Amino acid sequence: xxxxxxxxxxxxxxxxxxxxxxxxxxxxxxxxxxxxxxxxxxxxxxxxxxxxxxxxxxxxxxxxxxxxxxxxxxxxxxxxxxxxxxxxxxxxxxxxxxxxxxxxxxxxxxxxxxxxxxxxxxxxxxxxxxxxxxxxxxxxxxxxxxxxxxxxxxxxxxxxxxxxxxxxxxxxxxxxxxxxxx
Numbered sequence: 001x002x003x004x005x006x007x008x009x010x011x012x013x014x015x016x017x018x019x020x021x022x023x024x025x026x027x028x029x030x031x032x033x034x035x036x037x038x039x040x041x042x043x044x045x046x047x048x049x050x051x052x053x054x055x056x057x058x059x060x061x062x063x064x065x066x067x068x069x070x071x072x073x074x075x076x077x078x079x080x081x082x083x084x085x086x087x088x089x090x091x092x093x094x095x096x097x098x099x100x101x102x103x104x105x106x107x108x109x110x111x112x113x114x115x116x117x118x119x120x121x122x123x124x125x126x127x128x129x130x131x132x133x134x135x136x137x138x139x140x141x142x143x144x145x146x147x148x149x150x151x152x153x154x155x156x157x158x159x160x161x162x163x164x165x166x167x168x169x170x171x172x173x174x175x176x177x178x179x180x181x182x
Contacts (some may be wrong), residue, residue: 015052039114089123
């Protein structure tokens with residue numbers, strides 16, 4: 001989840017995104033944002049993240065000073081989500097739940113409350129984000145990239161790529177190459 005601040009000090013919260021969503025902004029608009037680790041923002045705001053999946057919502061107020069000063073006490077569920085994020089989704093979810101002292105069902109409930117996604121879906125998103133980042137910065141071959149990011153094979157990587165971006169990997173990178181640079 002993300003927080004986005006605009007020039008008029010309005011704050012918007014971006015929920016977990018499971019599909020590509022394009023937002024058009026007027027020319028010259030400047031935004032600042034904060035990306036949170038999975039589950040962190042929802043626990044601070046004391047809200048159910050399921051309500052924000054695939055949505056952008058304006059917050060009436062955001063206690064930024066309180067948030068910056070507040071110490072974050074990590075629950076077992078949050079530690080499990082952090083571990084999942086650190087491993088880019090490449091870990092046995094039953095094992096993670098057990099290590100956190102949670103049942104698999106309780107870990108699923110915590111993940112849904114805090115991220116809006118099941119642990120399995122969150123793991124897919126994290127694995128995909130890593131693949132996308134590595135591809136942008138290294139140009140690694142698709143088959144090697146799939147293996148490096150924990151995919152069973154290249155076809156699974158391409159399936160996730162299409163689902164999360166709405167286009168094939170080659171189409172996305174072809175579009176980027178055609179865009180003018182600043």
